[in-house]
Amino acid sequence: MNHTFKLLIVSFSLLLVATAQTNHNSFSEPPLWAKKAIWYQIFVERFYNGDTKNDPTPETVNSPFLKEFVPKDWSITPWTSNWYQLDSWAEKAGMNISNDLQNRKYGGDIQGVINKLPYLQELGITAIFLNPINDAPSMHKYDARNYHHIDINFGPDPVGDQKIMASENPGDPKTWKWTSADQLFLKLVKEVHRRGMKIIMDYSWNHTGTNFWAWQDVIKYQEKSAYKDWYDIKAFDNPSTPQNEFAYNGWLGINSLPELKKVNITSPRVTGHPYEGNINEGAKDHIFAVTKRWLAPGGDPENGIDGYRLDVADQIGMGFWREFRQQVRLTKPSAYLIGEIWWEQWPDKLMNPAPYTKGDVFDAVMYYQTYRPARYFFAKNDFSTDAKIFKDSVELQWARVPEANLFAMMNVSSSHDAPRLLTDFYNPNKYKYGSTPTDNKNYKTGKPDQETYQRLKLYLVHLFTSIGAPQIFNGEEMGMWGADDPFNRKPLMWKEFHFDPETRNYFQQGIKKFDTLAFNVDQFNWYQKLISIRKSNAVLSNGNCTFFITEGKKLAYKRNNGENELLIYFNVEDHISEFELPLKGKYQDLLSKQLIDGNKFKMAALSAMILKKIK
Numbered sequence: 001m002n003h004t005f006k007l008l009i010v011s012f013s014l015l016l017v018a019t020a021q022t023n024h025n026s027f028s029e030p031p032l033w034a035k036k037a038i039w040y041q042i043f044v045e046r047f048y049n050g051d052t053k054n055d056p057t058p059e060t061v062n063s064p065f066l067k068e069f070v071p072k073d074w075s076i077t078p079w080t081s082n083w084y085q086l087d088s089w090a091e092k093a094g095m096n097i098s099n100d101l102q103n104r105k106y107g108g109d110i111q112g113v114i115n116k117l118p119y120l121q122e123l124g125i126t127a128i129f130l131n132p133i134n135d136a137p138s139m140h141k142y143d144a145r146n147y148h149h150i151d152i153n154f155g156p157d158p159v160g161d162q163k164i165m166a167s168e169n170p171g172d173p174k175t176w177k178w179t180s181a182d183q184l185f186l187k188l189v190k191e192v193h194r195r196g197m198k199i200i201m202d203y204s205w206n207h208t209g210t211n212f213w214a215w216q217d218v219i220k221y222q223e224k225s226a227y228k229d230w231y232d233i234k235a236f237d238n239p240s241t242p243q244n245e246f247a248y249n250g251w252l253g254i255n256s257l258p259e260l261k262k263v264n265i266t267s268p269r270v271t272g273h274p275y276e277g278n279i280n281e282g283a284k285d286h287i288f289a290v291t292k293r294w295l296a297p298g299g300d301p302e303n304g305i306d307g308y309r310l311d312v313a314d315q316i317g318m319g320f321w322r323e324f325r326q327q328v329r330l331t332k333p334s335a336y337l338i339g340e341i342w343w344e345q346w347p348d349k350l351m352n353p354a355p356y357t358k359g360d361v362f363d364a365v366m367y368y369q370t371y372r373p374a375r376y377f378f379a380k381n382d383f384s385t386d387a388k389i390f391k392d393s394v395e396l397q398w399a400r401v402p403e404a405n406l407f408a409m410m411n412v413s414s415s416h417d418a419p420r421l422l423t424d425f426y427n428p429n430k431y432k433y434g435s436t437p438t439d440n441k442n443y444k445t446g447k448p449d450q451e452t453y454q455r456l457k458l459y460l461v462h463l464f465t466s467i468g469a470p471q472i473f474n475g476e477e478m479g480m481w482g483a484d485d486p487f488n489r490k491p492l493m494w495k496e497f498h499f500d501p502e503t504r505n506y507f508q509q510g511i512k513k514f515d516t517l518a519f520n521v522d523q524f525n526w527y528q529k530l531i532s533i534r535k536s537n538a539v540l541s542n543g544n545c546t547f548f549i550t551e552g553k554k555l556a557y558k559r560n561n562g563e564n565e566l567l568i569y570f571n572v573e574d575h576i577s578e579f580e581l582p583l584k585g586k587y588q589d590l591l592s593k594q595l596i597d598g599n600k601f602k603m604a605a606l607s608a609m610i611l612k613k614i615k
Helices: 003-020 032-036 064-069 088-092 097-102 110-115 117-123 158-166 180-194 213-224 281-295 318-331 368-378 387-399 403-408 421-426 450-465 521-536
Strands: 039-042 127-130 146-150 198-203 233-235 307-310 336-339 343-345 469-473 544-551 554-560 565-571 577-589 595-603 607-613
Touching: 032 403, 032 469, 110 117, 110 180, 117 521, 146 158, 146 180, 146 281, 158 180, 180 198, 198 336, 281 318, 307 318, 318 336, 368 387, 368 421, 368 450, 387 544, 387 554, 421 450, 450 521, 450 565, 450 607, 469 521, 544 577, 554 577, 565 577, 595 607
Parallel strands: 039 127, 039 469, 127 198, 198 307, 307 336
Antiparallel strands: 544 554, 554 565, 565 607, 577 595, 577 607
């Protein structure tokens, strides 16, 4: 079947799907559930170890790095150990702490996520975003070994799963089987849905790892490989010469992440900008088969995931993304697609979401674009702004995106790729720039001061009362801190654990201070309260937002959907300030239950209110 005919069939099928849908959930609009979502992002390897019997070993991890450098007594790092303490195996191998941190494993797995679903329900979460769980040797999993299987160390039988995978032809979906890890993941999906929650997976279709089955075939057979056209190969090895001439393009020049070949490029390909192009046909067919496998396992979308988060989306041509959306919506019309588009020009200019949110590509993007101005307003840093600049910056971002997509945006503040919020608020540097102790010797990595905690609370009020769906990176609600990658990927600080004291600013000479780690109940309660307020007031999910006070560090806006209205006030000044209501009346603060009666009232320094009129 030729490519054009296949596209005609897909287009006709999509027309039938669109006809069966309501106008409120059309092909071009996000699913209805997206704007009501309370997102929780899980980095599985560091979330919770629910099954110690599947803990990684050098044999099951199958990492070239481990095989070459790590002694035979390698083991996972104890969950509660000092993050900055060098592992014994790393010390024997002569590693420094940076290499150690990037190559550790802690044993988090799918069973751990299942075990903690009641916790997420208690918090108020309605949607889960999992960082990559495809089979891969690294802790981050963006170096896929298999797209179509869950990582063997995330399931109950790593050795058995390896045997199952060896019995397949990975290039032929008809031979694919379900491993124990795959089946456990489908159980997780079922448990999530049973609780009325959604779940999406994270994939990078831009590149694979060097252990990926197709890449291994290319390595073995070179230009005779059936998969040689899947990758961007510059030269094959000449067996008649002593040297190895094999050369290829890796993502951002990283050889461990060989890029899938881009084709039909009709516009300039520049990092940080959309371009017209596609992915090699064979690789694309494989990606589409994997996509359907998780959206509709066994052909049933009721048992499948609810969408995808797509990594480094700007690296892939828009033609591919349009086809991808068609495939996804044909398989599951209610699926949600969110792309990672980030830096147009590091470290000052973020990408424009507009080309990706017109209805033919994604439903949303990782909306760092609204976090950065909020950080400069609510935190104390060298780039602090006033309320008017904050308003103008946020409204500029909102104006770029269609309304339906704007309300479905995932409002990301911190993630596996950014500093934890407490640490980001604690340091005065430019957003993301010099945000690790290795890059910046003055970067503060320890427990923040009380003012930082209070300022973050104000930002969280904004996050949960703003347009778009709030997102929580796992552990933020526990009060965790940490610099940028890899320091944001510490194992989670669960209540039931007792942690060793953590070294403060390990990389700074002469500093030997330690911090005590413990689950922060006050922080958890604040998140839980804000989530409850958002879920109890639909206007926070569907209401318009209008700013009416922007004076210095005094800010106020209203959310209104025509039926209900909430007034949100912030005093980010360092002193008591007086505020005025738009209309005189009697209001209650949903945060403190304080009553406001009249048209003027005072607020303490660094405080916030969410006012609801009492009828």
